[in-house]
Amino acid sequence: MAREKELQDKRRRIMAVALGLLAERGFHGAPIAAIAKEAGIGVGTIYRYFKDKDSLIHAIFRELHDRYQQQLLAEFDPDRPLPKRFSQIFSFLLRMFITAPAEFRFMELYYYSPYATASAARLPAEEGLILQTLQEAREQGLCKNVPMQALEAMAWGPVVALAKEHSNRHLAVNDEIIAQTVRASWDAIRNS
Template sequence: MDKKEQIILAAMRLLTERGVQATPMSAIAKAANTGMGTIYNYFATKEELINAIYLYIKRSEIHLVAKALESDSSLKSRFFSFYTAFISFYFKYPESFAFMDQFHSSPIITQSTRDAGQADFMPVISLIQQGQQDGIIKNMDLDALLHFLAGTITTYVRWVKGSGKDNDQALVDQQLRLVWDAIKE
């Protein structure tokens, strides 16, 4: 792991535990076991660092999810694979989930960062668009559909974590049925 990634991971943990105002750059430097100058070599401001964390998580998510989309199976099966991969990602990386849950809608995340994050998600977007063109998925505003799907993933993960339940396959299957029934034509 390089210094930049050390800083990103330390900042992610501290920001989700303490919040933006209670996390000075000096605390991030200490947690990353680096100096302030090193942090400022990579990130001019805390806001720039938060945006870098957002993209780091988005790119980590899509790296895992893209593998789930690489198959010749049906659109429904690929949808189930990508949706399950997102859920698995957030259970495997709870700090990433906590960060995205806290910062996804934050005004700290710039439009250019959001656009870059969305550009990385073209495989998922293409899957949804293909489903719409084929008459399998409801033909509605793409952004509305993507926000709906993101909301169902976040709510599901938050519910399972908060209820003390295990993320077992029966619950995932129920979630998949609910979401598929909501978006299918």
Template sequence: MSEPKPDKQRAILDAALILFAERGFHGAPTSLIAERAGVGVGTIYRYFKDKDALIHELFRELHARARERIFADYSLEQPIRERFLFIFSRVLRMFIAEPREFRFMEQYHYSPYAPVAQAEIPEESELVRQLLAEARAQQIIKDAPMPVLESIAFGPIVALAKEHISGRQPVDDELIRLTVEACWDGLKR
């Protein structure tokens, strides 16, 4: 028996991303993913144990891709504020440039799948949390629990990305700068 072709796996992942972003996890059965990918349903199971494994693999791939995009040229030598502005400007730009990936990642973050991912992602790769923890320890930002700090940092960025993706608010460099600076100002002591 011949090995499955990797291009079929790529087609499955690409189709799953489109359908999960458009319909959600429950609204995208494997039969629809297979149809969109141009493969038989059984082919999905040659690459993935089940739909959950497909979702987790897609998350791992998108997380790694996002990390590369966001942290390219990132320097720990910069002051905390500049690092924050650098990271969150990149995050917002990525959300706007890749709306399907943004929708998938947001959906994943708020799903029962997220705790599995948290266990798999090494803590040292969580540079955003490290940055916020460092700023909190140095008393640069509020002394609040990490979920509160993350909500203050990400909330406006997520909202603006959604406004842009829906077509209600075009986003340019100046609006990105203002939004990210406002997030920083909201975190400051």
């Protein structure tokens, strides 16, 4: 049991160090050797846990994705009116991105890279709550009648832009700015 915990701790350490370096340097700027050095382990140790760097990157994404999904679902109230559900989802995700800028940078790198070609690469809850909320808004005539990908892009635009400003330029963000940004996301998709 102690050995298993030690192995899990080492795996988590590798993933945490890799997340930080990959978010800072990009996928090509953080070789396995740099990750091993930063983690204080040998390169071969990483390969005991991950087949290759791609497997490590996918594992980090999956862990973040699953954690965000679980936390979002735990707080989600499906009985709220649709605009309030939209606000709840995007406020939650924006707070997560603001709280953990390295995770946000990693998720964005992943999402806009060749790693994200599979449907499993969608951001947390997109295949569920976000997509369902946008589809429901469209069915109720509350949002613009554009292709779903365009609608998603419009909804995500202000949220991602603010998260980038915080992550890259250290913009101070408070609850009022988060609320205004999420309102801007809703305004971007709603029918005028």
